[in-house]
Amino acid sequence: MKLKLAFISFAILITTILAGCEPLLVLDPKGPQAETTANVIWLSIFTMAVIVIVVISMLVFIVYKYRASKQKEDYEPPHIEGNPIVESIIIGIPVLIVIFLSIVSVKSTYEVENIPEGYENQEPMVIYAASSNWKWHFSYPEQDIETLNYVILPTNRPIEFRLYSYGPITSFWIPQLAGQKYAMADMVTKINMVAEVPGDYAGRNANFSGKGFAENTFTATALSPDEFDKWVEEIQSTAKPLTEEKYEELLEPGHLGQMTFTGTHLEFKPAPEGENAGHHHGDADEEIERNDQEEGLEDHSNH
Amino acid sequence: MEFFERFAIPHPSPLIYASMVAIGLTLIAIVIGITYFNKWGYLWREWLTTVDHKRIGIMYMISALLMLFRGGADAVMMRLQTAVPDNAFLDAQHYNEVFTTHGVVMIFFMAMAFVIGLMNFVVPLQIGARDVAFPRLNAISFWLYFAGAMLFNISFVIGGSPDAGWTNYFPLAGTDFSESVGVNYYMWSLQISGIGTLMTGINFIVTILKMRAPGMKLMKMPMFTWSALITNVIIVFAFPVLTIALLMGTFDRQFGTHFFASTNGGMDMLWANLFWVWGHPEVYILILPAFGIYSEIIATFSQRNLYGYKSMVGSMVIISFLSFLVWVHHFFTMGHGALVNGIFSITTMAIAVPTGIKIFNWLLTMWKGKIRFTVPMLYSLGFIPLFTIGGVTGVMLAIASADYQYHNTMFLVAHFHNVIIPGVVFAMLAGLTYWWPKMFGFMLNERIGKWGFWFLSIGFVFAFFPMYITGLDGQARRMYTYSEATGFGPLNMLSFFGAGLMAIAFALIVYNVYYSFRHSPRNVGMDPWNARSLEWATQNPVPEYNFAVTPVVNSSEAFWDSKKNGHQLFKDKITKIHMPNNSGMPIILAGFFFIFGFSFVFSIWIGVIVSALGILGTMAYRSFENDHGRYISEEEIKETEKEYGGAK
Numbered sequence: 001m002k003l004k005l006a007f008i009s010f011a012i013l014i015t016t017i018l019a020g021c022e023p024l025l026v027l028d029p030k031g032p033q034a035e036t037t038a039n040v041i042w043l044s045i046f047t048m049a050v051i052v053i054v055v056i057s058m059l060v061f062i063v064y065k066y067r068a069s070k071q072k073e074d075y076e077p078p079h080i081e082g083n084p085i086v087e088s089i090i091i092g093i094p095v096l097i098v099i100f101l102s103i104v105s106v107k108s109t110y111e112v113e114n115i116p117e118g119y120e121n122q123e124p125m126v127i128y129a130a131s132s133n134w135k136w137h138f139s140y141p142e143q144d145i146e147t148l149n150y151v152i153l154p155t156n157r158p159i160e161f162r163l164y165s166y167g168p169i170t171s172f173w174i175p176q177l178a179g180q181k182y183a184m185a186d187m188v189t190k191i192n193m194v195a196e197v198p199g200d201y202a203g204r205n206a207n208f209s210g211k212g213f214a215e216n217t218f219t220a221t222a223l224s225p226d227e228f229d230k231w232v233e234e235i236q237s238t239a240k241p242l243t244e245e246k247y248e249e250l251l252e253p254g255h256l257g258q259m260t261f262t263g264t265h266l267e268f269k270p271a272p273e274g275e276n277a278g279h280h281h282g283d284a285d286e287e288i289e290r291n292d293q294e295e296g297l298e299d300h301s302n303h
Numbered sequence: 304m305e306f307f308e309r310f311a312i313p314h315p316s317p318l319i320y321a322s323m324v325a326i327g328l329t330l331i332a333i334v335i336g337i338t339y340f341n342k343w344g345y346l347w348r349e350w351l352t353t354v355d356h357k358r359i360g361i362m363y364m365i366s367a368l369l370m371l372f373r374g375g376a377d378a379v380m381m382r383l384q385t386a387v388p389d390n391a392f393l394d395a396q397h398y399n400e401v402f403t404t405h406g407v408v409m410i411f412f413m414a415m416a417f418v419i420g421l422m423n424f425v426v427p428l429q430i431g432a433r434d435v436a437f438p439r440l441n442a443i444s445f446w447l448y449f450a451g452a453m454l455f456n457i458s459f460v461i462g463g464s465p466d467a468g469w470t471n472y473f474p475l476a477g478t479d480f481s482e483s484v485g486v487n488y489y490m491w492s493l494q495i496s497g498i499g500t501l502m503t504g505i506n507f508i509v510t511i512l513k514m515r516a517p518g519m520k521l522m523k524m525p526m527f528t529w530s531a532l533i534t535n536v537i538i539v540f541a542f543p544v545l546t547i548a549l550l551m552g553t554f555d556r557q558f559g560t561h562f563f564a565s566t567n568g569g570m571d572m573l574w575a576n577l578f579w580v581w582g583h584p585e586v587y588i589l590i591l592p593a594f595g596i597y598s599e600i601i602a603t604f605s606q607r608n609l610y611g612y613k614s615m616v617g618s619m620v621i622i623s624f625l626s627f628l629v630w631v632h633h634f635f636t637m638g639h640g641a642l643v644n645g646i647f648s649i650t651t652m653a654i655a656v657p658t659g660i661k662i663f664n665w666l667l668t669m670w671k672g673k674i675r676f677t678v679p680m681l682y683s684l685g686f687i688p689l690f691t692i693g694g695v696t697g698v699m700l701a702i703a704s705a706d707y708q709y710h711n712t713m714f715l716v717a718h719f720h721n722v723i724i725p726g727v728v729f730a731m732l733a734g735l736t737y738w739w740p741k742m743f744g745f746m747l748n749e750r751i752g753k754w755g756f757w758f759l760s761i762g763f764v765f766a767f768f769p770m771y772i773t774g775l776d777g778q779a780r781r782m783y784t785y786s787e788a789t790g791f792g793p794l795n796m797l798s799f800f801g802a803g804l805m806a807i808a809f810a811l812i813v814y815n816v817y818y819s820f821r822h823s824p825r826n827v828g829m830d831p832w833n834a835r836s837l838e839w840a841t842q843n844p845v846p847e848y849n850f851a852v853t854p855v856v857n858s859s860e861a862f863w864d865s866k867k868n869g870h871q872l873f874k875d876k877i878t879k880i881h882m883p884n885n886s887g888m889p890i891i892l893a894g895f896f897f898i899f900g901f902s903f904v905f906s907i908w909i910g911v912i913v914s915a916l917g918i919l920g921t922m923a924y925r926s927f928e929n930d931h932g933r934y935i936s937e938e939e940i941k942e943t944e945k946e947y948g949g950a951k
Contacts, residue, residue, distance in 0.1 A: 022790070024772065024775040024776040024777075025775070025776050025777040026708045026775045026776070026777065027775060034708075036704060037704050037705050037707060037708045040702055040704055040705045041699070041705050041708065041775075044698070044699045044702055044705060045699070048695035048696070048698060048699060051691070051695055052688070052691055052692055052695055055662060055666070055687065055688065055691045056688045056691070058666050059666060059684070059687050059688060062666055062669045062670055062674075063669065063674055063684060066605070066669060066670065066671060066672050066673065066674050067674045067676070068606075068673045068674055068675045071673050075673055076606075077605065077606045077607040077671055077672045077673050078607070078671055079607075079608050080607070080608070080610060080667075080670075080671070081608075081611075081612070082610060082611040082612070082613065082614065086667065087611055087614055087660075090659065090660055090663040090664075091614075091656065091660055094655060094656045094659040094660075095656055097655075098649075098652045098653060098655055098656055098698075101652055101698065101701075101702060102648065102649045102652055104702065105645065105648040105649070105652070105701070105702040105703055105704065105705075106641070106645040106648065106649070106703075108702070108703075108704035108705070109641045109644050109645055109648065109702075109703040109704040110641040110645075111704065112704045112707065113640065113641040114641075133480075163638075167474060167475075167479070167480060168472070168474055168475035168480055169472055169474075169475070169571060169572075169575075171636055171710065171711055173711075173779075175708060175777045178707070179636070179704065179705075179706070179707020179708045179710070180636045180707050180708070180710050180711065181636050181638055181707070182634070182636050182637050182638055184565070184571060184572065184637075185474065185565030185566075185571060186565040186566070186569075186570070186571065187638075189637075189638030190638070202777060204777075204779060205779075206710065206711040206712065206779040207472075207711050208399075208467075208468050208472075208475070208711075208780070208781040209475060210399070210466075210467075210475055210480055210481075211395045211396055211399065212395070213395070213399075213781065213782065213783075214395060214782040214783050214784055214785065278565055278566065278568070278569075278570070
C-alpha cells in the first residue's frame with residue numbers, strides 16, 4: 001500500500017520533470033553563483049534521496065513482514081526497550097550526514113556571498129537596484145545611466161548589486177544568475193554575481209509586497225563587454241536626463257514599462273548607506289564616534 | 304452615517320456579498336433551530352458554561368474543524384485562481400486577503416485549536432486526573448481562543464480582511480501600505496486568542512507536573528503526555544514574544560509609534576525577527592503533540608511497546624531547545640552575511656537528528672509487531688514516508704546558499720505543507736479517530752475512514768509535489784497570477800486537481816461522522832482498540848469524573864500491564880468525588896474581550912473603555928466569588944459505573 005503511494009509520487013515526479021521541455025530555471029545556471037547553488041541543490045537532492053529511500057524501504061519491509069493478517073492468531077509481540085547499538089546507529093548516521101551538509105552549506109554560502117572565484121582581480125561594476133511599488137530602478141553610477149524594469153550587464157565581469165527599497169521589503173532575484181537578497185528601506189544590502197552567457201534572464205521581486213507584487217518583474221540582459229559599451233554610448237546620446245521631479249513621479253505606486261535615462265537618482269536622492277542609512281552601522285568613523293559618546297556617558301554616570 | 308462608513312469593506316466583490324448572505328442565513332438558521340428544539344438551556348448549562356476538560360476539548364475540536372473548512376475554502380480558491388495562467392477569478396487584492404486568512408486561520412485557529420483540543424481531552428485521562436489543574440482558567444482559554452477566532456472571521460464582511468500575509472511583515476503591514484483595518488484585526492484576534500493559549504500552557508504544565516496518578520513518575524508518562532508537557536513549555540516561552548510583537552505592531556498602526564517603521568530609528572526587520580522567534584517554536588508546538596499521537600497509535604496497532612522511550616523523550620527535549628535557536632533561517636536572504644547564516648544553517652540541520660531518531664524509533668516499534676491497518680494506523684503509516692520527504696526538503700532549505708534560491712518560492716510552500724499536513728493534519732485526524740470512542744462511545748466507520756485517508760494522501764501528493772518543481776522553475780509564492788510564457792500552467796492545474804481530491808477527503812470525513820452517528824453500534828466497551836495507556840482504563844464515553852477510583856500506576860503502559868501482567872490499577876474503594884462547578888464567567892469575559900478587540904480594531908474608544916471595565920469587573924467578581932465546588936456522591940458514582948459497565 002505504501003509502495004503504491006511511493007510509486008505514484010515517484011512517477012509523478014519523474015513524468016513532470018521529463019514533461020518539461022526546458023530545464024528548471026534554478027537548475028539552469030548562467031553564472032558561477034547560480035551554478036554553485038544548483039550544484040549544492042543537486043548534491044542535497046541525491047543525499048536526501050538516499051535517506052528517503054532507506055526510510056521507505058524499511059517501512060515497506062516492516063509493514064509487509066509484520067502485518068497482523070500474516071501472523072498467527074496467538075502471536076504476542078515481544079517487549080523491547082531499546083538497544084544502545086541500534087540507537088547509536090540511528091543517531092550516528094544522521095549526525096554524519098548533517099556534518100557533511102553543514103560543511104557544504106557554510107562553504108557554499110561564503111562562495112555565493114563573495115565575488116566568484118576567478119573574478120577576484122576585477123573591480124566589480126556597481127549597480128544600484130532600488131524597488132518601489134511595484135518597479136525596479138537600476139542606477140549605474142559609473143556609466144551615469146538609470147533604467148527602469150530592465151538591467152543590462154556585461155558578461156564575465158563581476159557585478160555588485162546594491163539593493164534597497166522604497167517601502168515594503170522586497171527580494172531581488174535573478175534565478176539563473178544568483179539567489180535572492182532582501183532590499184529594505186533603511187539599509188543597503190549587496191549581492192555579487194557574474195553572467196557568463198549572453199542572454200535575457202527573468203528577474204523579479206520574490207517577496208510579497210502588496211497588490212502589484214505578481215507583476216513586479218524585470219529583465220536582466222547579459223551582453224558581451226563590447227556590446228555593453230555600445231549600449232552605454234547609445235543611451236548617453238539618445239536618452240533624456242532624469243530629473244528629481246520625474247523620479248518622484250516614477251516612485252508613485254503602479255506599473256510602468258521599461259524606461260531609460262541619463263544621470264542617476266543617487267545624485268539627488270542617495271541610497272540609505274553610510275551617513276544616509278536608517279541605522280548607522282558598518283560605518284567605521286561613525287562607530288568610533290558612537291563609542292566615544294558611550295564612553296562619555298559612562299564617565300558621566302561615574303561621577 | 305459617517306460612523307458606519309468605517310465598517311464598509313474596502314474591496315467588495317460579489318463573492319464577499321454572497322458570503323455575507325450565507326453567514327447571515329446560517330446564523331438565523333442556528334438560532335431558530337436551537338429555539339425550536341428548546342435547547343438554549345441545555346446548551347448554556349452543559350456546554351457554554353462547562354469547565355469539564357473533555358467538553359472543552361470537544362469544543363476546541365469542533366471549532367478547529369469549522370476553521371479547517373474556512374481555511375480549506377480559502378485554499379481551494381487560491382488553487383482555483385492559479386490553476387490556469389492569467390486567471391481572473393480573483394483580483395490581486397482579493398487573492399492577497401485569501402492567502403493571508405488561509406495562513407492565519409489554519410495555523411492559529413485550526414491547527415493550534417485541534418492540538419490543544421486533543422491535549423485537553425486526553426492528557427488528564429492519560430495521567431489519571433479528574434480535570435486540569437485550573438478548570439475555570441481552561442474554560443477562559445477556550446473562550447478567548449473562540450473570541451479571537453470569531454473576531455478574525457468577521458473581518459472579511461466588516462471592514463476588510465488583513466492582506467499582508469500571515470507573516471504580516473512590516474512595513475507592508477504598516478498603515479502606509481495597508482490602510483484598511485484588516486491588519487488591526489490580525490493584531491487583536493491573535494492577541495486575544497494568544498492570551499488564551501498562554502494560559503493553556505501554564506495550565507497544562509501545572510496539570511502534568513502536579514496531578515499525575517500515584518506511581519506515575521515523569522519517565523512513566525505516556526508519550527502523548529510527554530509531548531504535551533514539552534509543547535506547553537515551548538508555549539510559555541514563545542507566546543510572550545508574540546504578545547509583545549503584536550502590541551508593538553498595534554502601537555505602530557494605531558498610536559503612531561515607529562517600532563517597525565523604516566524611519567525615525569524604527570527597524571522593519573525587527574518584526575520579522577520577533578515574529579519568527581515565536582514562529583519557529585510554534586512549528587514545534589504543532590508537531591510535537593502530533594509526534595505524541597503517532598507514538599500512541601503506532602504502539603497500539605503494532606501491539607508492541609514504544610521502542611526507545613528514553614530517546615523519544617530526549618529527542619523532544621532537544622527539539623524544544625533547538626527550536627528557539629533557528630529563527631533566522633526564515634530570512635537567510637536578509638543580508639546578515641555568511642557567518643550568521645552559516646551558524647543558523649547548522650542549528651537548523653541539527654534538528655534533523657532528533658527528528659530522525661523518532662522516525663527510526665517508530666519503524667522499530669513496528670518491528671516484530673502485529674500490525675493492524677486501522678484508520679488511525681493508516682494515517683500514521685502515511686505520515687512516515689510523506690513527513691520524511693517534508694523533513695529532508697527542510698534540510699535542503701536549511702543549506703543557506705541553496706535557500707537563496709528556494710526562499711519565497713513554491714518550493715518553500717511545498718515543504719511546509721509537506722510537514723504540516725502529514726505531520727499535523729494527519730495526526731489530528733488519526734487522533735480524532737483513535738480517541739473518538741472515548742469521546743462519544745461509538746466508533747467511526749472504518750471503510751469510509753479509509754476512503755478519506757486515501758483521497759487525502761493522494762490528493763496531498765498531487766497538490767503539493769508539483770510545487771517543488773514550479774518553485775525550482777522560479778514561481779514565487781503569493782503571486783495571484785502568472786503569464787502563460789512562464790510554463791507554470793500545467794503543474795498548477797495538477798495542484799488544483801490535488802486540492803479537489805483533498806476537499807473530497809474532508810467531505811468524506813465529515814460524512815463519516817454523520818454516518819457513524821446514525822449507524823455505528825453504541826457501547827463499544829472500555830477498550831475497542833486493544834490499547835495500552837491509562838486513558839483506556841475508564842469507561843467509554845468517559846464519565847464526568849473520569850476515574851471512579853484514582854488509579855495506581857507503575858509503568859508508561861499501565862493499562863496494558865493491567866490487562867496482561869496482572870497489575871492492579873484500582874485499589875481504593877469508591878468514595879465521593881470533589882468536582883468544580885460550572886461557570887458563566889469565562890464566556891462573559893471572552894464576550895467582553897471580543898467587544899474590546901472589535902472596538903480597538905475600529906478605534907472606537909468608548910467601546911474599548913466600556914469593555915475594558917467589563918473585563919476588569921468580571922475578574923473582580925471572580926476574585927470575590929465564593930465557590931468551593933461540589934461533591935458527586937458515592938451512590939451516584941456507583942450508579943453511573945453500573946450503567947456504563949452493565950451495557951457492555
